[in-house]
Amino acid sequence: MNIKNELLKRLFEAEGKPISGQEFADEFGLSRTAIWKYIKEFEEEGYEISSIKKKGYVLIASPDRVNTANIHKYLQTTTYGWNIDYYESCDSTQNLAHDAAQADAPDGTLVISEEQTAGKGRLSRPWNSAAQKGIWMSLIVRPSLMPQQAPQMTLVAAVAIVRAIENVAGIEATIKWPNDIMLNGRKITGILTELQSEPDRVKAIILGIGMNVNQDEEDFPVELKEIATSLKIACGKHIDRAKLIAEILGFVELYTKMYEKHGFGPIKLLWEGYSNIAGKRIRAVMLNETVEGNALGISDEGLLELQLDDGTVRGIYSADIVIKD
Numbered sequence: 057m058n059i060k061n062e063l064l065k066r067l068f069e070a071e072g073k074p075i076s077g078q079e080f081a082d083e084f085g086l087s088r089t090a091i092w093k094y095i096k097e098f099e100e101e102g103y104e105i106s107s108i109k110k111k112g113y114v115l116i117a118s119p120d121r122v123n124t125a126n127i128h129k130y131l132q133t134t135t136y137g138w139n140i141d142y143y144e145s146c147d148s149t150q151n152l153a154h155d156a157a158q159a160d161a162p163d164g165t166l167v168i169s170e171e172q173t174a175g176k177g178r179l180s181r182p183w184n185s186a187a188q189k190g191i192w193m194s195l196i197v198r199p200s201l202m203p204q205q206a207p208q209m210t211l212v213a214a215v216a217i218v219r220a221i222e223n224v225a226g227i228e229a230t231i232k233w234p235n236d237i238m239l240n241g242r243k244i245t246g247i248l249t250e251l252q253s254e255p256d257r258v259k260a261i262i263l264g265i266g267m268n269v270n271q272d273e274e275d276f277p278v279e280l281k282e283i284a285t286s287l288k289i290a291c292g293k294h295i296d297r298a299k300l301i302a303e304i305l306g307f308v309e310l311y312t313k314m315y316e317k318h319g320f321g322p323i324k325l326l327w328e329g330y331s332n333i334a335g336k337r338i339r340a341v342m343l344n345e346t347v348e349g350n351a352l353g354i355s356d357e358g359l360l361e362l363q364l365d366d367g368t369v370r371g372i373y374s375a376d377i378v379i380k381d
């Protein structure tokens with residue numbers, strides 16, 4: 057057990073009542089000075105703690121940070137998110153997660169940053185990642201899947217994210233195939249799934265998740281004003297990012313296990329319930345080709361199935377789609 061985290065957890069759970077430094081020290085066989093040092097460290101990290109004579113320590117306020125302590129306060133997973141690499145700023149959590157995965161970071165390791173200076177989307181497109189406003193994180197997972205099953209992890213993550221948003225913000229978002237989560241027709245989340253693999257097995261999947269959480273309209277650069285939104289704009293209140301992250305990790309763990317055990321069928325059912333494409337007329341822009349047709353849904357492999365105007369059905373692996381009606 058990490059004693060510093062345990063102390064912070066007790067301070068949170070006491071909900072404004074004092075925690076006795078002496079009792080905590082006795083319980084863990086530590087000196088009072090060791091406890092006092094932890095309290096000083098918390099204060100340096102931005103927590104506001106008051107010390108009441110003969111009673112103990114009271115947590116008054118915690119910083120709006122997605123650091124390890126704040127996430128662990130809410131985390132209820134078995135594995136995912138217990139190992140965290142936290143940064144105030146970095147170029148891209150995706151790059152750092154690739155390095156960590158190559159250096160054998162354990163299953164469920166989370167790389168997270170308050171800000172990204174070179175956040176990226178698919179095809180190296182830029183991903184706007186303003187400091188302390190969103191969730192910019194990459195989760196390293198090592199499921200027992202074949203490499204060809206990896207792209208479906210985007211859909212696993214999408215369902216997990218929609219469920220987490222529902223629980224924490226009380227609003228229902230929709231999934232736009234393959235990797236966007238939308239609110240009121242605008243993008244709040246993008247998912248970037250990347251793979252490290254051997255010919256016949258997945259070594260690691262890096263699930264990059266970028267979510268706009270507490271931005272106001274004026275926080276978005278001009279080129280995103282018409283296409284992006286945040287949870288705060290949609291539901292009118294500031295959202296606790298750490299709580300939302302813990303919730304996302306919980307659902308990603310649950311659905312990844314489900315996918316490993318029972319295949320894509322149950323995930324597909326959940327996904328269809330949240331997606332906005334079935335029956336719609338869609339233009340799919342791929343690297344070398346653009347096609348248009350009516351969306352039938354997704355296949356058992358997670359491909360978008362489009363019925364073209366000549367009646368043929370095309371399975372599409374990856375594209376930017378435009379929903380036409």
Ligand code: BTX
Pocket residue numbers: 147148149150151172174175176177178179181182183184185191192193194235243244245246247248264265266267268280283284285
């Ligand atoms: P995508 O290629 O589907 O979307 C990228 C496009 O989305 C951009 O070209 C731009 O139009 C738009 N966009 C950029 N920033 C935002 C934003 N903040 N909100 C809404 N729309 C935006 C989507 O790629 C996958 C994004 C994954 C980002 C995560 S963040 C953590 C991890 N680290 C990293 O570098 N990438 C991932």
